[in-house]
Structure formats: structure tokens, C-alpha cells
Amino acid sequence: MIQWGDTDEPTALLTKARTGDDAAFEVLYESVAQNARRAAHRIVRDAYAADDLVQEAFYHILRAVRSGHGPTDSFSAYVMATVKRLAYRYSKTQSQTMCSDDNTLWERLIAPVAFESPQADVVAAAWETLPKRWQQVLWLIEVDRYSPAELAPRMSMTANAVSSLATRARSALRSAYLAQLQEA
16 A cells, blocks of 8 residues: 655655556545545534535545546645535535424415515516526526526536526516516
């Protein structure tokens, strides 16, 4: 087994790992994993989630290294950046999740909302004129507060294309709303 002292530089270990040397990647892993766990734990405040995030980060990095991508030097900085990115993403998705054993709360959340506003019918009619894809992107961005970058992979689009789609959808909703007001 290769040990940290066997080589002077982590870049040499990284080069060996790039060629398929699992022992070299293990040494790199052991040298950085503890600090990565601490960084992830500071962000997510859950030891089990932090462990999972570190494992996911190393999995992604190993795949990248084996395919000829990933870090060429500064391995520890690359790992820390990857772990932090995954931890922040995890924290953001967890903040959107609500857990409750109260079934009445769930029924209230999924029950249709009764609007008292006289404009509610106009807004609903304008909403219904939009194509389903535009309704979906508006809902995800404006209500669920996803960013275009987060939606891009899910929608098989670039972040700029999602942003452009949302802009067109907003404009169409505005026009439909004004048209509904004139009809009413």
C-alpha cells in the first residue's frame, strides 16, 4: 500500500490515481476526508448527511479523475469545494422540506385554495391560457423558488434557456391577465 510519505507530492498520487491506481486514490482520500467531513458537518449540521456528502463528493471526483477530468493539482481544495457545493445544495433542498405527523395539516396543504379576491377568477383564467410547460416553469421558479440553474438539468435545457422560457411565460401571463381584465 502506498503511504503519504512514499511520495513528496499529492500531484504524483493524483497522477497515479488518474491511471487507475486505487491505492493512490485511497491515500488521497485518507489525507482529506476528515477535513471534508468537518466542512460538510458545519454546513448541514448532521453527521450522517455529512458522511454521505463526503462519499458522494469523492465518488464524483474519482469518476472525473478516471475520465481524465477533475483536479490536476490542489486536490484538497478541489475536494473541499466539491463537498461545500454539495452541502449547500443539500441544505437548500432540506429547507424546502416540511415534515409533520399531523394529517390535518397535510389535508389543508393539498386542499384547493379558495380565493376571496375578485381578481382571483381573472388570474386563474389567465393562468389556464398558458401552455403547461410555461405554467410549470413559472410555478417552479416563482412559487417553489428554484433557480434556472437548478431546473436546467431537470428540463434538459441550459440555465439561460430556462431563464428565457420563464421570461416569455411571465410576459404571456401578463398579457393574458390584461386580456382577461378587458373581457371582464
